[in-house]
Amino acid sequence: MYVKICGLREPEHVAAAVEAGADAIGFVLTRSPRRITPERARELAAAVPGHVLTVAVFAGESPEQVRAAALESGVRAVQLHGDHPHGDFLALRDLGLTLVRAGGAGVDLRCGAYDEDLLIVDAPRPGSGEPWDWAAVRGRPVGRWMLAGGLDPSNVAEAIAAARPWGVDVSSGVETGPGVKDAGLIKDFVAAARGAVAG
Numbered sequence: 001m002y003v004k005i006c007g008l009r010e011p012e013h014v015a016a017a018v019e020a021g022a023d024a025i026g027f028v029l030t031r032s033p034r035r036i037t038p039e040r041a042r043e044l045a046a047a048v049p050g051h052v053l054t055v056a057v058f059a060g061e062s063p064e065q066v067r068a069a070a071l072e073s074g075v076r077a078v079q080l081h082g083d084h085p086h087g088d089f090l091a092l093r094d095l096g097l098t099l100v101r102a103g104g105a106g107v108d109l110r111c112g113a114y115d116e117d118l119l120i121v122d123a124p125r126p127g128s129g130e131p132w133d134w135a136a137v138r139g140r141p142v143g144r145w146m147l148a149g150g151l152d153p154s155n156v157a158e159a160i161a162a163a164r165p166w167g168v169d170v171s172s173g174v175e176t177g178p179g180v181k182d183a184g185l186i187k188d189f190v191a192a193a194r195g196a197v198a199g
């Protein structure tokens with residue numbers, strides 16, 4: 001089970017995610033309580049070993065803005081949330097970064113339909129921590145897709161059984177308050193996701 005921990009802002013939480021065995025970590029570079037600057041993302045990413053994918057998260061920025069911030073932050077992947085057209089992904093392809101498409105259950109659920117490398121199927125409001133009907137997308141995306149939206153250490157096994165994703169992505173569920181991550185919850189989440197059996 002691929003595990004991404006999103007919305008990291010502090011070095012100790014980056015370290016906790018790496019130590020817990022996360023496959024990917026996300027830095028939010030768009031409007032959010034978790035927003036950090038590209039410079040801060042670069043500092044945090046510098047401490048991340050090569051086997052962990054560093055992801056910069058955007059929602060609604062132009063390809064030019066995404067390109068500039070991605071290069072400044074030195075991440076290895078960009079994640080575009082919401083209504084980004086196919087052309088935005090094509091415009092970023094030459095960066096040589098992993099491209100992640102993310103949106104609610106109403107998005108095109110075909111993995112790779114926008115030439116992305118990874119798909120995230122999320123709640124209607126990203127980063128809200130609101131659970132949704134995870135089972136509604138079971139069997140629909142086929143390929144490298146992550147389930148997100150309202151996951152936490154106590155429900156991630158249930159969510160995996162319901163939706164059978166390739167991976168999971170979490171932000172609020174490993175926090176003690178908006179944007180405040182907790183190392184223990186990060187560890188618990190990764191362990192629960194890895195211990196889960198798809199139903």
Ligand SMILES: O=C(O)c1ccccc1NCC(=O)[C@H](O)[C@H](O)COP(=O)(O)O
Pocket residue numbers: 005006007026028030031032033034057058059081122123125126127128129130148149150151169170171172173
């Ligand atoms: O996390 C945010 O605040 C955010 C804001 C705007 C666009 C995307 C955002 N997060 C993207 C993620 O990948 C989150 O991990 C995902 O939406 C799940 O969030 P949560 O329900 O809080 O676990």
